Amino acid sequence: MADSRDIAISAQDINKIFNPGSDEEVVALQDINLEIEAGEFISLIGPSGCGKSTLMRLIGDLLQPSSGELLVNGKSPRQSRLDRDYGMVFQAATLYEWRSVTKNVQLPLEVMGYAGDERQQRAQAMLDMVELGAFAKHFPWQLSGGMQQRVSIARALAFDPSVLLMDEPFGALDEFTRERMNLQLLKIWNQTGKTIIFVTHSISEAVFLSNRIVVMSPRPGRITEIVDNTLPYPRDFNTRSDPAYIQLVARVRDLLRDAIGSGAANDGEAE
Amino acid sequence: MAQAGASAAASPRGRLGYYFPTLAIAVGVILAWEILVLAFDIQQFLLPKPSAIFSEFMHQVSLWLAPGERSILFESSGATFWEAFGGFIIGCGGGVLVALITSRWTIVSEATMPFAIAANSVPIIAFAPIMNNWFGITNPASKMAIVAIIVFFPTMINTVRGLTLVDASQLELMRSYAAAPRDILLKLRIPNALPYMFSAFRVASALSLIGAVVAEFFGGPRATLGVYITQEASAFDFAKAWTAIMMASIIGISFYLVVLYVERRLMPWHASLRDSG
Numbered sequence: 001m002a003d004s005r006d007i008a009i010s011a012q013d014i015n016k017i018f019n020p021g022s023d024e025e026v027v028a029l030q031d032i033n034l035e036i037e038a039g040e041f042i043s044l045i046g047p048s049g050c051g052k053s054t055l056m057r058l059i060g061d062l063l064q065p066s067s068g069e070l071l072v073n074g075k076s077p078r079q080s081r082l083d084r085d086y087g088m089v090f091q092a093a094t095l096y097e098w099r100s101v102t103k104n105v106q107l108p109l110e111v112m113g114y115a116g117d118e119r120q121q122r123a124q125a126m127l128d129m130v131e132l133g134a135f136a137k138h139f140p141w142q143l144s145g146g147m148q149q150r151v152s153i154a155r156a157l158a159f160d161p162s163v164l165l166m167d168e169p170f171g172a173l174d175e176f177t178r179e180r181m182n183l184q185l186l187k188i189w190n191q192t193g194k195t196i197i198f199v200t201h202s203i204s205e206a207v208f209l210s211n212r213i214v215v216m217s218p219r220p221g222r223i224t225e226i227v228d229n230t231l232p233y234p235r236d237f238n239t240r241s242d243p244a245y246i247q248l249v250a251r252v253r254d255l256l257r258d259a260i261g262s263g264a265a266n267d268g269e270a271e
Numbered sequence: 272m273a274q275a276g277a278s279a280a281a282s283p284r285g286r287l288g289y290y291f292p293t294l295a296i297a298v299g300v301i302l303a304w305e306i307l308v309l310a311f312d313i314q315q316f317l318l319p320k321p322s323a324i325f326s327e328f329m330h331q332v333s334l335w336l337a338p339g340e341r342s343i344l345f346e347s348s349g350a351t352f353w354e355a356f357g358g359f360i361i362g363c364g365g366g367v368l369v370a371l372i373t374s375r376w377t378i379v380s381e382a383t384m385p386f387a388i389a390a391n392s393v394p395i396i397a398f399a400p401i402m403n404n405w406f407g408i409t410n411p412a413s414k415m416a417i418v419a420i421i422v423f424f425p426t427m428i429n430t431v432r433g434l435t436l437v438d439a440s441q442l443e444l445m446r447s448y449a450a451a452p453r454d455i456l457l458k459l460r461i462p463n464a465l466p467y468m469f470s471a472f473r474v475a476s477a478l479s480l481i482g483a484v485v486a487e488f489f490g491g492p493r494a495t496l497g498v499y500i501t502q503e504a505s506a507f508d509f510a511k512a513w514t515a516i517m518m519a520s521i522i523g524i525s526f527y528l529v530v531l532y533v534e535r536r537l538m539p540w541h542a543s544l545r546d547s548g
């Protein structure tokens with residue numbers, strides 16, 4: 001595990017405005033201040049359109065902030081991207097339909113110049129972990145949406161990046177698979193000490209997984225509250241019946257209700 | 272289900288059942304043609320009977336197989352096929368190559384696209400007499416050139432589209448890996464362009480035979496299908512002319528089917544998507 005005081009991600013006064021100056025101007029993020037320590041598991045939660053994906057993409061250097069300063073592992077996001085620090089799981093699985101499942105998982109390894117047999121080994125290990133070991137030779141169209149998303153998680157983990165950016169990775173899964181995947185993810189996190197930034201719409205998932213929960217509100221996208229979660233790890237099925245857990249879920253739910261309320265007050269539109 | 276559909280089409284019985292209506296229509300049309308010609312006593316120079324065309328075809332086959340004899344029809348078919356095929360390879364190869372080169376620089380491909388689209392609407396066949404002057408009327412290169420130009424533009428346009436119309440998040444994925452432009456080209460843009468390219472090749476396979484035969488109407492060596500058709504038609508030997516038209520159709524359809532077959536072998540993912548859809 002990395003030194004717990006290392007800062008993995010630091011965002012200072014970040015603003016992101018799409019199409020500034022035009023009719024379609026959108027203030028997607030306003031005054032975002034956030035420090036994430038190396039090895040933290042952070043959840044972002046908030047109503048649709050509050051800028052969760054945008055924040056992820058800023059961190060991942062797929063977008064540039066309109067103003068403010070962003071550092072990842074002490075470097076610019078761009079440098080971190082060039083150093084291949086990011087494993088990204090997008091909201092949609094974005095598999096390459098011309099590649100088999102294992103070839104999809106091997107894609108980053110090919111790009112990064114891993115040898116053939118190591119590629120295969122890693123891909124198989126990652127697929128086993130997401131419980132899709134038997135589907136290595138299938139093609140994406142032969143898998144369900146949830147299975148495709150799990151392939152994209154295996155792909156993001158394959159090259160062992162130090163920062164995982166996961167945008168609603170389990171949104172398409174049934175409750176039971178989702179809980180199993182949650183446990184798997186915690187296991188990986190515990191073993192590798194990665195910094196994980198995890199977007200979800202599920203309050204219970206956010207509370208179960210992370211050590212801090214960032215609650216956001218829309219229009220303009222802002223952080224309304226950062227909730228510390230001191231529930232001890234390892235967490236398992238019993239955690240969900242812990243009174244402290246139940247209390248936290250209720251707390252986040254209240255915060256979220258307020259966040260949606262404030263968004264709705266602005267333009268009368270919310271989830 | 273994709274799998275169920277694929278396996279039904281793959282089993283011989285399923286395949287037969289699938290093609291039966293098409294075959295039935297073909298047989299029906301030929302029968303109706305024969306009966307109409309007989310019933311209305313249509314002159315053979317207006318429309319020969321299918322049976323007359325077929326017996327002329329068998330006659331040519333026997334000439335072709337007999338030692339010491341020659342079948343102008345089969346020689347013509349071979350010559351025209353090579354013109355079409357040569358032009359297809361040159362034109363499609365050139366189209367793909369130019370698309371790859373121009374797509375390297377977005378500005379260049381955006382600047383050339385309007386010209387390519389305009390050129391694609393020009394009746395290229397009108398240049399046939401000029402090509403005859405350039406290359407010589409009996410030189411197969413004059414027909415190949417026409418074919419190559421005809422198929423070049425659709426191939427180039429489609430390939431550029433396939434290389435540039437890439438899903439934004441698939442590109443972002445490559446970007447998150449800090450992938451080299453070469454990897455983005457080989458692992459994303461080209462596979463993405465394959466379906467576009469093959470839909471151009473399928474069109475080009477039909478166009479290339481049309482281009483070659485029509486170019487031959489403007490003059491060419493005796494043993495080519497276009498010249499054969501014009502000469503037999505003006506000599507009122509319509510069974511022969513129709514046999515040549517039939518050969519041209521057979522070559523054109525076979526050419527198309529070969530392209531289709533290669534497409535399915537090369538892109539199993541795409542064929543299956545189409546089957547299930």
Ligand SMILES: Nc1ncnc2c1ncn2[C@@H]1O[C@H](COP(=O)(O)OP(=O)(O)OP(=O)(O)O)[C@@H](O)[C@H]1O
Binds near residue numbers: 018048
């Ligand atoms: N490329 C873009 N151009 C213009 N506006 C954009 C763009 N991307 C996002 N936005 C706007 O920014 C705001 C935040 O979008 P974002 O995708 O970050 O929301 P989100 O919190 O991820 O929502 P969801 O939970 O539905 O995924 C939205 O109002 C959206 O319309």
Ligand SMILES: [Mg+2]
Binds near residue numbers: 052053054091167
């Ligand atoms: Mg989102």
